[in-house]
Amino acid sequence: MKDVVSEQEWALRVQLAACYRLVAMHGWTDLIFTHLSVRVPGPEHHFLINPYGMLFEEITASSLVKVDQHCVKITESPFPVNPAGFVIHSAVHEARPDVVCVMHTHSRAGTGVSAQDCGLLPISQHAMFVLSSLGYHDFEGPAVYEDEKARLAADLGDKTCLMLRNHGLLVAGRSVPDAFMAMYDLEAACRIQVDAQAGGKLRLIPEDVLERGAGQALQLAGGRGSDLAWSALLRKQDWLDASYRN
Numbered sequence: 001m002k003d004v005v006s007e008q009e010w011a012l013r014v015q016l017a018a019c020y021r022l023v024a025m026h027g028w029t030d031l032i033f034t035h036l037s038v039r040v041p042g043p044e045h046h047f048l049i050n051p052y053g054m055l056f057e058e059i060t061a062s063s064l065v066k067v068d069q070h071c072v073k074i075t076e077s078p079f080p081v082n083p084a085g086f087v088i089h090s091a092v093h094e095a096r097p098d099v100v101c102v103m104h105t106h107s108r109a110g111t112g113v114s115a116q117d118c119g120l121l122p123i124s125q126h127a128m129f130v131l132s133s134l135g136y137h138d139f140e141g142p143a144v145y146e147d148e149k150a151r152l153a154a155d156l157g158d159k160t161c162l163m164l165r166n167h168g169l170l171v172a173g174r175s176v177p178d179a180f181m182a183m184y185d186l187e188a189a190c191r192i193q194v195d196a197q198a199g200g201k202l203r204l205i206p207e208d209v210l211e212r213g214a215g216q217a218l219q220l221a222g223g224r225g226s227d228l229a230w231s232a233l234l235r236k237q238d239w240l241d242a243s244y245r246n
Contacts, residue, residue, distance in 0.1 A: 008041055015176040015177075016101070017061045017244040018244050018245075019101070019179070021241070022180060028105045029055075030105070030106035031055075032054065034085070034106050035050055035082070035088075036101065037089040038100060038176065039099070044068070045068060045093075046066050046068055046074055047066070048064045049064065049081060050064065051077050051081065052080045052085070053080065059244065060243060061244065061246060063077070065077045069093070087146065087149060088104055088143045088170065091149035095153035096156070096158075098174060099172040099174065101176045104170045106167070107169065107190070109193075110186070110187055111166075111168050113190040114163050114164060114169070115165070120193065122205040126185045126189040127189035127192070127193070127205075128210055130186050131210065133159045134161045135157060135162045136163050136165060137152050137163070137164050138165050139164065139165045139166040139167050156170075161182055169186055171183045180229075180230065181226035181230070182226075184229075
């Protein structure tokens with residue numbers, strides 16, 4: 001596949017394949033039943049998504065399937081794609097041209113907090129980083145109907161993170177590293193919340209500290225935290241298994 005796509009698309013394929021491997025490494029998978037997608041630059045409205053039926057640990061840059069905005073395959077693949085799984089992703093990509101990467105997970109902690117009436121609580125630094133750009137979307141059943149897309153996009157608005165009630169987590173990033181870092185913070189905040197709720201009365205972060213949180217997050221690592229973390233994660237993935245680059 002490297003010889004038949006542009007350099008820019010190939011670079012995105014490698015990044016997205018790495019992201020699938022990293023999601024598996026961090027234990028956020030639900031067998032084969034969630035998706036990460038990337039917008040391919042250009043006027044064609046093409047996207048990269050996982051071949052339906054492959055484990056995240058198996059995905060490589062070449063195995064990713066290119067589809068159009070209706071989830072029709074543009075490139076040949078022996079694997080099908082999941083149009084139902086693309087409903088959520090296409091809703092975000094259509095409404096947000098600034099978004100390059102959409103990640104959607106059904107992790108245990110993320111789904112657990114999504115089922116709590118209180119939603120994400122301001123009890124950790126990770127939560128503080130997320131809360132300033134977090135929306136909520138009520139559960140309508142498995143996302144298979146086109147009419148839900150407008151409501152989902154409206155609930156996300158211009159935010160980075162969306163908690164899908166009784167369902168899971170979603171993040172929208174301007175790059176693959178940005179999306180991964182946002183999901184890491186959101187997932188960590190959910191895991192901390194579930195753990196803390198088992199240990200006694202919770203101590204909430206004061207409102208004035210929360211209001212400063214978004215600005216403080218940008219000061220960390222000069223605003224380059226996602227890129228620095230991403231480079232380190234790729235080095236680790238390469239040590240473990242660099243086949244995602246194929």
